[in-house]
Amino acid sequence: MVDILNLTFEELEKFLVHELGEKKFRARQIWQWLWNKYVRDFDQMTNVSKQTRALLKERAHITWPEMVKTQVSQDGTTKFLLRLADGALIETVLIPGSQGRLTQCLSCQVGCAMGCTFCATGTLGFERNMTMSEILGQVLVAREYLNDVAERPILRNLVFMGMGEPLLNLNEVMRSLQTLNSDFGLLFSPRRITVSTCGVNPEGLRELGESGLAFLAVSLHAPTQELRAQIMPKAARWELGDFIDALRNYPLKTRERITFEYLLLGDVNDSLEHAKQLVRLLAQTKGKLNLIVYNPSGDESDPYKAPTEERILAFEKYLWSKNITAIIRKSKGADIKAACGQLKAAEKTEAEGAE
Numbered sequence: 001m002v003d004i005l006n007l008t009f010e011e012l013e014k015f016l017v018h019e020l021g022e023k024k025f026r027a028r029q030i031w032q033w034l035w036n037k038y039v040r041d042f043d044q045m046t047n048v049s050k051q052t053r054a055l056l057k058e059r060a061h062i063t064w065p066e067m068v069k070t071q072v073s074q075d076g077t078t079k080f081l082l083r084l085a086d087g088a089l090i091e092t093v094l095i096p097g098s099q100g101r102l103t104q105c106l107s108c109q110v111g112c113a114m115g116c117t118f119c120a121t122g123t124l125g126f127e128r129n130m131t132m133s134e135i136l137g138q139v140l141v142a143r144e145y146l147n148d149v150a151e152r153p154i155l156r157n158l159v160f161m162g163m164g165e166p167l168l169n170l171n172e173v174m175r176s177l178q179t180l181n182s183d184f185g186l187l188f189s190p191r192r193i194t195v196s197t198c199g200v201n202p203e204g205l206r207e208l209g210e211s212g213l214a215f216l217a218v219s220l221h222a223p224t225q226e227l228r229a230q231i232m233p234k235a236a237r238w239e240l241g242d243f244i245d246a247l248r249n250y251p252l253k254t255r256e257r258i259t260f261e262y263l264l265l266g267d268v269n270d271s272l273e274h275a276k277q278l279v280r281l282l283a284q285t286k287g288k289l290n291l292i293v294y295n296p297s298g299d300e301s302d303p304y305k306a307p308t309e310e311r312i313l314a315f316e317k318y319l320w321s322k323n324i325t326a327i328i329r330k331s332k333g334a335d336i337k338a339a340c341g342q343l344k345a346a347e348k349t350e351a352e353g354a355e
């Protein structure tokens, strides 16, 4: 059985023509039902003949991730725990912005192999890559959920910042970006999509850049190789200087900039000296900085603490004094553990406790 949501448009055309003996134009009709009208049953595809629908049912299936749990935070952040067909659990988060617009944070792997020391997903380890169908299934679930919300908020932007490292699942991430960009499908232009990487390989970065299918964000979190190796040991295998060189050559459109994410960890990377090192590191890159304030998990095993207000402000002020755009972002959804991997980690702990 073919997972029909896992076919790109061209693959769907080939499947219909070569496997089902259908005409090419059927692909567009079926694509619209799947990605634009969100049907989950071939029988709802009313402009497709009964005979074709029967063939589709025989040879293919439409499978969405199953909603396991929804949590809504006081600030409106909504987190979904989803179960994939093989039982694997993943998370996706809807983050409220201005004028009722939402950004959805997508996962691209079950778990993550990168093991960043401040990240709940990193502590869970890597299970497997997600398929395009599973990655985009998160968007379908979110759109359906939002249909029932009275204010009808608009899902405006997508960020690949959930569980997993996108460049380690590049093939499925690239296929997802192509499908998101399709004219008569989900209709997300590259300007509304950001892919975030902690920097794992030059080839993947180059391919993403050349595709022009998304903006780039970089999980930096440390201004020196030494500190990066301490808090992001696997990402640091790509030497920081070489990574930054590659970013200086990253293809950017006019006025486009790379977003550097910098998680401020109390007394670890938040001093004025770190800010100075950061300014030196980012010289000649076209970028802006998001300063994210660390939100301690509350677990005794958490090695990190939140930075003080004073240090946050001094850090930000120094960057601005050197003409670096730096915006402080408070973690959203703290009360529902919306940082990546936290809901799944909590779920796992609950399940283990119940055993």
Ligand code: SF4
Residues within 6 Å of the ligand: 112, 113, 114, 115, 116, 119, 120, 121, 122, 123, 162, 163, 164, 165, 198, 219, 340
């Ligand atoms: Fe993986 Fe991202 Fe967490 Fe690092 S921060 S462990 S890359 S999910």
